[in-house]
Amino acid sequence: MKLLENKIGLVFGLANDRSIAWHIARNAIEHGATCGFPYLSGEKMERRVRKTLEDGGVAAPWLYPCDVSRDDDLDSLFSAAAKHFGRLDFVVHSIAYADREYLQPGTFAETPRAAFAQALDISVYSLLAVARRAQPLMTSGGSILTLSYYGAEKAASGYNVMGVAKAALESAVRYLAVDLGPQGIRVNSLSAGPCRTLSAMAVGGIDDILTRVEAVAPLRRNIETDEVGKAAVYLLSDLSSGVTGETHHVDAGYSAIVT
Numbered sequence: 196m197k198l199l200e201n202k203i204g205l206v207f208g209l210a211n212d213r214s215i216a217w218h219i220a221r222n223a224i225e226h227g228a229t230c231g232f233p234y235l236s237g238e239k240m241e242r243r244v245r246k247t248l249e250d251g252g253v254a255a256p257w258l259y260p261c262d263v264s265r266d267d268d269l270d271s272l273f274s275a276a277a278k279h280f281g282r283l284d285f286v287v288h289s290i291a292y293a294d295r296e297y298l299q300p301g302t303f304a305e306t307p308r309a310a311f312a313q314a315l316d317i318s319v320y321s322l323l324a325v326a327r328r329a330q331p332l333m334t335s336g337g338s339i340l341t342l343s344y345y346g347a348e349k350a351a352s353g354y355n356v357m358g359v360a361k362a363a364l365e366s367a368v369r370y371l372a373v374d375l376g377p378q379g380i381r382v383n384s385l386s387a388g389p390c391r392t393l394s395a396m397a398v399g400g401i402d403d404i405l406t407r408v409e410a411v412a413p414l415r416r417n418i419e420t421d422e423v424g425k426a427a428v429y430l431l432s433d434l435s436s437g438v439t440g441e442t443h444h445v446d447a448g449y450s451a452i453v454t
């Protein structure tokens with residue numbers, strides 16, 4: 196059964212074939228969705244994103260450059276998406292950034308004001324900026340999904356300012372759910388266990404985190420990125436029609452136990 200037949204969405208945050216955004220897009224497309232791909236501006240990035248999609252069997256993908264910290268980029272993206280697609284049913288926000296210098300154990304208190312503001316701007320404010328522009332295109336309701344991590348709930352060594360950003364992101368999901376709910380737009384977050392992506396490699400101590408999860412998580416293993424993609428199909432589809440403002444964990448049960 197195809198759960199996203201006739202649904203159109205934008206998937207932000209695809210950088211390569213390890214990206215969570217790619218695994219979500221692949222599963223969404225398998226379920227019948229049409230996806231457009233805003234990517235962080237730059238020719239090298241465009242080549243990498245195009246190659247990932249074409250190697251993955253997505254012929255002639257719709258790509259558009261967009262640095263989410265720039266309002267002009269966002270305006271231009273959504274006006275191009277409106278012309279190309281006419282409407283949107285879902286948006287996947289799979290974006291985060293923090294200066295890796297402050298993602299090392301023991302450096303949180305050293306985070307400069309500018310690095311803190313940049314992390315929160317790109318990783319959190321962008322969700323509001325995207326949701327505000329997607330809303331008029333979601334004429335039959337819709338689903339907005341972002342990506343979080345357990346470091347929002349508990350201090351995770353080395354996650355630092357990104358943990359603060361994820362806590363703010365999960366809160367923003369609840370406030371957006373309240374604002375957009377009356378128009379039938381649902382807003383949720385998927386809290387993924389650690390996956391070996393470019394962004395994850397910037398977090399100091401990621402190998403220790405992966406080893407620890409494997410040792411103690413109820414499923415005694417780390418998750419596959421594909422499992423995030425499969426759960427995303429549920430949150431983007433009508434199967435989750437009654438769910439909004441939620442943070443759904445896909446983490447082999449790690450967040451359910453005392454560690």
Ligand code: NAD
Nearest residue numbers: 208209210214215235262263290291342389390392394395
């Ligand atoms: P990734 O590096 O593949 O993806 C991060 C994406 O953010 C990249 O495509 C990058 O281009 C984009 N990005 C950064 N700054 C941007 C900007 N200014 N404008 C537009 N795009 C920008 O890594 P990922 O692990 O797939 O990360 C995706 C999301 O999943 C992030 O929110 C991350 O925090 C979250 N997450 C990751 C893990 C993990 O272990 N990998 C676990 C839980 C949550």
